[in-house]
Amino acid sequence: MDLLLTLDYDGVTPLWRQIYSQLRERIVAGQLEGNMRVPSSRALAHALGVSRTVVLAAYDQLMAEGYLHSRPQAGLYVVPGLMQFAAPQAAAQPTPAPREPAHTLIDFRPGLPALEHVPARRWGQLAHAVCRDASPRDWGYHGPEGHSAVRRSLQAYLLRVRGVRCQPEQIVMTAGAAQAFVLVAQACLAPGAVALLEDPMTAEIRALYAEVGARCVGVPVDANGLDVARLPGGLTPRLVHVTPSHQFPVGGVLPIGRRLALLDYARATGALVVEDDYDSEVRYEGAPIPALQGLDPERVIYIGTLSKMLAPALRLGYAVLPWPLVAAVRARKRVLDLHSPSILARFIDEGHLDRHLAAVKRVYRKRRDALCAALRQHAPQASIGGASTGLHLVARWPEHIFDDQLVARLAANGVQVHPVARHALDAAAHTGTLIFGYGHLAPETITEGIVRLVQALH
Amino acid sequence: MDLLLTLDYDGVTPLWRQIYSQLRERIVAGQLEGNMRVPSSRALAHALGVSRTVVLAAYDQLMAEGYLHSRPQAGLYVVPGLMQFAAPQAAAQPTPAPREPAHTLIDFRPGLPALEHVPARRWGQLAHAVCRDASPRDWGYHGPEGHSAVRRSLQAYLLRVRGVRCQPEQIVMTAGAAQAFVLVAQACLAPGAVALLEDPMTAEIRALYAEVGARCVGVPVDANGLDVARLPGGLTPRLVHVTPSHQFPVGGVLPIGRRLALLDYARATGALVVEDDYDSEVRYEGAPIPALQGLDPERVIYIGTLSKMLAPALRLGYAVLPWPLVAAVRARKRVLDLHSPSILARFIDEGHLDRHLAAVKRVYRKRRDALCAALRQHAPQASIGGASTGLHLVARWPEHIFDDQLVARLAANGVQVHPVARHALDAAAHTGTLIFGYGHLAPETITEGIVRLVQALH
Numbered sequence: 001m002d003l004l005l006t007l008d009y010d011g012v013t014p015l016w017r018q019i020y021s022q023l024r025e026r027i028v029a030g031q032l033e034g035n036m037r038v039p040s041s042r043a044l045a046h047a048l049g050v051s052r053t054v055v056l057a058a059y060d061q062l063m064a065e066g067y068l069h070s071r072p073q074a075g076l077y078v079v080p081g082l083m084q085f086a087a088p089q090a091a092a093q094p095t096p097a098p099r100e101p102a103h104t105l106i107d108f109r110p111g112l113p114a115l116e117h118v119p120a121r122r123w124g125q126l127a128h129a130v131c132r133d134a135s136p137r138d139w140g141y142h143g144p145e146g147h148s149a150v151r152r153s154l155q156a157y158l159l160r161v162r163g164v165r166c167q168p169e170q171i172v173m174t175a176g177a178a179q180a181f182v183l184v185a186q187a188c189l190a191p192g193a194v195a196l197l198e199d200p201m202t203a204e205i206r207a208l209y210a211e212v213g214a215r216c217v218g219v220p221v222d223a224n225g226l227d228v229a230r231l232p233g234g235l236t237p238r239l240v241h242v243t244p245s246h247q248f249p250v251g252g253v254l255p256i257g258r259r260l261a262l263l264d265y266a267r268a269t270g271a272l273v274v275e276d277d278y279d280s281e282v283r284y285e286g287a288p289i290p291a292l293q294g295l296d297p298e299r300v301i302y303i304g305t306l307s308k309m310l311a312p313a314l315r316l317g318y319a320v321l322p323w324p325l326v327a328a329v330r331a332r333k334r335v336l337d338l339h340s341p342s343i344l345a346r347f348i349d350e351g352h353l354d355r356h357l358a359a360v361k362r363v364y365r366k367r368r369d370a371l372c373a374a375l376r377q378h379a380p381q382a383s384i385g386g387a388s389t390g391l392h393l394v395a396r397w398p399e400h401i402f403d404d405q406l407v408a409r410l411a412a413n414g415v416q417v418h419p420v421a422r423h424a425l426d427a428a429a430h431t432g433t434l435i436f437g438y439g440h441l442a443p444e445t446i447t448e449g450i451v452r453l454v455q456a457l458h
Numbered sequence: 459m460d461l462l463l464t465l466d467y468d469g470v471t472p473l474w475r476q477i478y479s480q481l482r483e484r485i486v487a488g489q490l491e492g493n494m495r496v497p498s499s500r501a502l503a504h505a506l507g508v509s510r511t512v513v514l515a516a517y518d519q520l521m522a523e524g525y526l527h528s529r530p531q532a533g534l535y536v537v538p539g540l541m542q543f544a545a546p547q548a549a550a551q552p553t554p555a556p557r558e559p560a561h562t563l564i565d566f567r568p569g570l571p572a573l574e575h576v577p578a579r580r581w582g583q584l585a586h587a588v589c590r591d592a593s594p595r596d597w598g599y600h601g602p603e604g605h606s607a608v609r610r611s612l613q614a615y616l617l618r619v620r621g622v623r624c625q626p627e628q629i630v631m632t633a634g635a636a637q638a639f640v641l642v643a644q645a646c647l648a649p650g651a652v653a654l655l656e657d658p659m660t661a662e663i664r665a666l667y668a669e670v671g672a673r674c675v676g677v678p679v680d681a682n683g684l685d686v687a688r689l690p691g692g693l694t695p696r697l698v699h700v701t702p703s704h705q706f707p708v709g710g711v712l713p714i715g716r717r718l719a720l721l722d723y724a725r726a727t728g729a730l731v732v733e734d735d736y737d738s739e740v741r742y743e744g745a746p747i748p749a750l751q752g753l754d755p756e757r758v759i760y761i762g763t764l765s766k767m768l769a770p771a772l773r774l775g776y777a778v779l780p781w782p783l784v785a786a787v788r789a790r791k792r793v794l795d796l797h798s799p800s801i802l803a804r805f806i807d808e809g810h811l812d813r814h815l816a817a818v819k820r821v822y823r824k825r826r827d828a829l830c831a832a833l834r835q836h837a838p839q840a841s842i843g844g845a846s847t848g849l850h851l852v853a854r855w856p857e858h859i860f861d862d863q864l865v866a867r868l869a870a871n872g873v874q875v876h877p878v879a880r881h882a883l884d885a886a887a888h889t890g891t892l893i894f895g896y897g898h899l900a901p902e903t904i905t906e907g908i909v910r911l912v913q914a915l916h
Binding site: 060064065066067079080081082112115116118120121123124125127128129130131132134136137138139140141142147174175176178179182204207208211224253254255256257258259260261285289307311312313314315335336337338339340341388440 | 518522523524525537538539540570571573574576578579581582583585586587588589590592594595596597598599600605632633634636637640662665666669682711712713714715716717718719743747765769770771772773793794795796797798799846898
């Protein structure tokens with residue numbers, strides 16, 4: 001048998017690999033048929049003008065992959081049945097990338113921080129230092145709760161800044177707060193369990209509870225957050241989900257009286273309280289209000305994130321758990337992705353997080369003030385709520401209904417708005433209210449956005 | 459009313475905060491009762507010898523938190539009903555940390571790489587550079603598939619090193635391979651769907667398929683991997699899960715004939731093939747064998763990880779998906795944790811991953827050779843399998859049954875072994891076989907471990 005191979009003797013691909021590839025292609029294409037004997041290594045080496053070692057390397061690889069097999073005393077043969085059908089062409093259509101908003105569209109989407117103020121250089125320096133100083137063990141697998149140094153730093157930080165009372169062992173590091181809610185839903189809720197939820201609340205989190213089969217019951221909120229007087233009697237909820245520091249999306253701060261009433265209700269019904277504390281570090285009026293968790297650490301699951309304060313791309317979230325839940329949530333985290341990576345500890349311990357918080361708070365205050373001023377000037381009939389904390393506020397127009405049609409008309413005028421009704425079980429109660437995320441927008445952009453909004457409303 | 463507050467005038471805590479805290483404590487303790495009027499700011503400032511601004515700041519904070527309320531023309535009053543029950547003491551018992559293996563125990567656990575060879579300095583330098591060069595947008599939220607630069611780099615790498623054929627849009631970055639299996643199980647398997655699984659296989663992955671309600675059917679493996687002749691007829695499986703490059707745990711490399719037969723079977727039954735390619739980059743004999751995925755990219759889901767080649771702590775995994783699955787897996791990833799972080803791209807593009815692979819391959823080859831030599835010398839009756847690839851091999855003793863009792867006896871003699879039977883549906887077929895992970899052990903430790911094992915067996 002003559003094997004007319006074409007070798008590139010000066011190429012970057014090793015000769016043995018060229019021989020291997022071409023033989024393989026011919027076997028797969030059916031040009032070298034099953035049970036056909038291939039030339040001896042000596043003969044092929046001679047024919048190709050290469051050393052025998054080169055041919056042997058190619059043959060060894062083809063044997064290892066099952067293309068050739070050797071018959072004792074008889075040489076090497078092509079394994080039969082390898083002729084391959086042409087693989088179906090991959091569909092040429094990638095799924096379309098999410099459409100970029102048009103260049104000029106001003107998007108008041110809530111939940112985006114001021115990305116241009118991320119302490120990128122500092123974070124990079126620390127990442128470098130942490131990698132340099134890590135022990136080999138640090139690079140290996142960790143427990144599902146995450147690196148112990150990170151949890152120790154976070155425990156001290158949360159106590160100092162948020163009044164959260166826990167041991168580092170009660171913390172589970174998560175891939176953003178999003179994963180923390182998944183863990184809580186999957187570890188704590190059985191199908192049919194009742195989950196009491198603020199109405200309105202973030203639609204994505206409600207979907208997580210619904211997905212595990214929970215019966216989701218809405219409790220209305222007002223300008224002070226959850227209306228505890230309307231917590232339902234005659235139910236034994238498994239959990240109550242609240243955003244006490246800054247109700248999302250309506251914006252209220254839950255007063256201490258309601259906090260205590262909520263905890264009383266939870267104790268009486270045996271419910272857990274899930275405290276979603278997504279942006280409370282940025283509080284403009286007065287000092288941050290301590291977390292609900294500090295009032296009853298054995299009743300409250302505290303969930304936080306550094307996506308708003310530091311950067312979403314880092315995917316740093318955490319859950320602080322009552323002791324009886326620690327094992328179940330850790331087990332669930334292990335199933336979902338073993339554990340999360342993190343270099344957070346030194347960033348906290350060396351004071352960078354505090355300094356960063358102080359710096360961005362000034363940035364956010366200016367943006368909030370610009371938004372409030374623009375609303376007061378151009379839309380005096382709108383009432384503003386939830387502006388004391390965080391990166392968004394709400395404004396309510398008594399005379400408008402922000403349905404899909406109106407939202408589209410506004411977008412056509414260059415401003416993207418976000419109706420509260422989209423997050424509400426009882427949508428009719430919120431038809432005139434918009435959420436304005438301002439953390440990611442410069443003051444002049446904010447003003448321009450409100451001008452466009454008001455023009456289009458008229 | 460007299461308020462005897464104790465202020466530290468030279469302390470680090472601001473005066474307003476001291477006043478706020480002490481008033482709050484008294485309200486909560488019931489010493490300041492509900493509906494009690496507090497002194498005017500002017501009076502309290504005078505009594506304490508501080509400016510009125512200081513007292514107003516404390517009062518504002520207490521009002522914001524709902525401890526005080528103002529009655530028009532009448533001053534500030536304590537909100538009633540705030541007296542707080544002592545919060546139950548947090549249980550003092552942390553869940554016990556996983557016990558460290560005793561200092562002298564030699565653990566042949568599979569799946570651990572050589573952590574002392576992690577390119578920590580290089581990774582740190584790149585992390586620094588990537589942070590420095592990132593755009594603000596890079597720090598924000600990404601799509602669930604992960605950063606596009608990372609996926610582009612990975613696509614080129616996988617084509618070059620593993621023969622994987624895909625577009626970057628078909629890749630979803632995951633938190634380790636563990637999460638990729640979760641995504642595939644949740645996005646592709648409905649309750650009652652049949653999943654054909656190699657028997658034995660990693661118990662944790664089998665559990666993921668079982669958890670979503672799949673009917674898990676085992677197909678035996680032999681020294682060449684999945685025994686395709688025993689793929690069941692009369693079933694319409696949704697997926698077939700295989701480890702073709704290095705069967706886990708038995709170690710076989712699936713020959714091309716079986717690969718084609720498996721793909722034929724999958725096409726005929728309409729099944730997907732899940733290719734778990736966890737450690738194939740480290741191949742000692744011949745070049746790496748191309749991934750199954752390259753033979754039929756529209757039929758095979760390819761799942762890989764950098765935990766073995768780089769470091770587990772980085773949590774870098776990926777799934778390469780046939781086009782029709784891209785949208786469903788992305789949607790599931792978004793639900794579970796939005797997206798994963800990553801600085802992988804430059805590490806690949808600048809050639810560091812290739813250089814690192816070449817370096818650790820030498821390390822692993824020495825360790826494998828030490829293990830094979832020790833087994834041949836001290837346990838000549840044991841037959842070795844699966845040693846051509848990866849960081850573990852298996853050895854089978856014809857005369858021993860490695861049950862819990864024997865494993866405990868060996869551990870008492872300073873060597874932790876891992877029976878294959880623990881990963882098998884048909885455990886009786888694997889009673890004499892052990893998996894030896896050697897990637898994390900120095901050659902002399904490996905030899906010592908085998909000596910201990912053989913001593914204890916006698």
